[in-house]
Structures are given as structure tokens and as C-alpha cells.
Amino acid sequence: MILYWIISYFIGNLMTAWWVGKRNQIDLREFRSGNLGARNAGAVIGKGAFFLTFFGDASKGIFTILAGYYFQFDSWVIAVAGLFVISGHLYPFWLKGKGGKGIATFIGVGLAYSPFLFVAFIVGCAVFIPLLRSATLGMFFGYVSYIVFIVTLDEIINAWPIILAISLIVYRHRFDFQKSLAKIKNRK
Numbered sequence: 678m679i680l681y682w683i684i685s686y687f688i689g690n691l692m693t694a695w696w697v698g699k700r701n702q703i704d705l706r707e708f709r710s711g712n713l714g715a716r717n718a719g720a721v722i723g724k725g726a727f728f729l730t731f732f733g734d735a736s737k738g739i740f741t742i743l744a745g746y747y748f749q750f751d752s753w754v755i756a757v758a759g760l761f762v763i764s765g766h767l768y769p770f771w772l773k774g775k776g777g778k779g780i781a782t783f784i785g786v787g788l789a790y791s792p793f794l795f796v797a798f799i800v801g802c803a804v805f806i807p808l809l810r811s812a813t814l815g816m817f818f819g820y821v822s823y824i825v826f827i828v829t830l831d832e833i834i835n836a837w838p839i840i841l842a843i844s845l846i847v848y849r850h851r852f853d854f855q856k857s858l859a860k861i862k863n864r865k
Contacts, residue, residue: 746789766779
């Protein structure tokens with residue numbers, strides 16, 4: 678179980694955007710947001726880089742969770758592995774803790790951990806993205822929906838690590854939220 682968690686963190690350290698950038702002879706940490714995620718890869722290199730990075734980062738989450746189910750670990754143990762793979766993506770040790778922002782990895786974790794809860798995330802995003810005209814804020818409400826369904830379904834005993842992972846992702850996006858809120862205020 679502990680080995681599973683340690684391996685999960687190291688899987689999270691596999692930074693797809695870093696490899697995509699290296700293949701294109703670009704250090705994405707030096708461009709635009711400096712973030713090693715799909716959005717920055719797409720903005721700097723192009724759509725192909727976005728999709729490749731998104732797929733790679735989501736796959737880390739899917740693989741980690743499915744491995745836990747394969748070895749028949751308890752649900753809370755698998756959720757802790759989800760927290761570790763997301764933490765590895767957010768804070769990779771070999772890049773001094775400067776990784777991505779965790780969205781694609783969360784999508785992989787969320788989808789594999791509980792497709793039903795993942796639907797709550799998608800619905801939250803689908804409702805609020807067009808309403809607020811902000812993907813960043815829409816995603817925030819997707820996370821809120823995910824947590825509300827965890828609590829509603831009385832899954833908190835098993836899924837608390839996923840809630841902690843969401844908290845880390847929201848913290849990494851705090852400045853993006855501020856910018857998005859400022860844009861909404863300026864529209865009025």
C-alpha cells in the first residue's frame with residue numbers, strides 16, 4: 678500500500694509538457710504562464726501539444742487509479758494514490774516543485790475513481806462555463822459539484838483524499854481565479 682502511494686507520486690512526476698517542450702526544443706517554463714500543463718503547451722507550441730500533454734497527464738491519473746482497483750485496494754487507499762499522483766504533478770521533486778496545475782491529472786483520477794462523481798464535475802463545468810464565460814471559474818464550480826456529490830453520497834470517509842487534491846488544485850489556480858473575477862467585474 679505505501680509502495681503504491683510512493684509509485685503514484687513518482688508517476689505524477691512524469692511531466693508530459695516538459696517532454697513535449699523538449700521534443701520541440703522549448704522549455705515551457707520560460708514562456709507565457711511558465712506552467713507545465715496542457716493549456717500552456719497548447720498556447721506556446723500548438724493544438725497538437727495541448728492534446729498530447731492533456732492525454733499524457735490524464736493517463737497518469739487513470740493508470741494510477743486503475744492499478745489500485747486491479748490490486749483490489751480499499752477505496753480510500755486508491756483515493757490517497759489519486760492525491761499522490763496529483764501532488765506529484767503539481768509539485769515534482771525534480772523540478773523543485775514547479776509542475777502543472779493538475780486539471781488533466783484530476784480529470785484522469787476523477788474519471789477512473791468514480792465515473793458517477795465525474796459526471797457531477799462535468800455538469801458543474803457545463804453549467805458554469807457558459808454562464809460565467811470563464812473556463813477557470815467554470816472548472817472551480819465543477820470541483821465544487823464533485824465535492825457536493827461526495828458529501829451527498831456519504832463518500833467522504835473514502836474520498837477525503839480527492840477533496841484534499843481538489844484543494845491543492847484550487848490553491849494552484851488562486852491567481853487565475855482572481856484574474857477571471859476581475860474580467861467579469863470589468864464586463865459590468
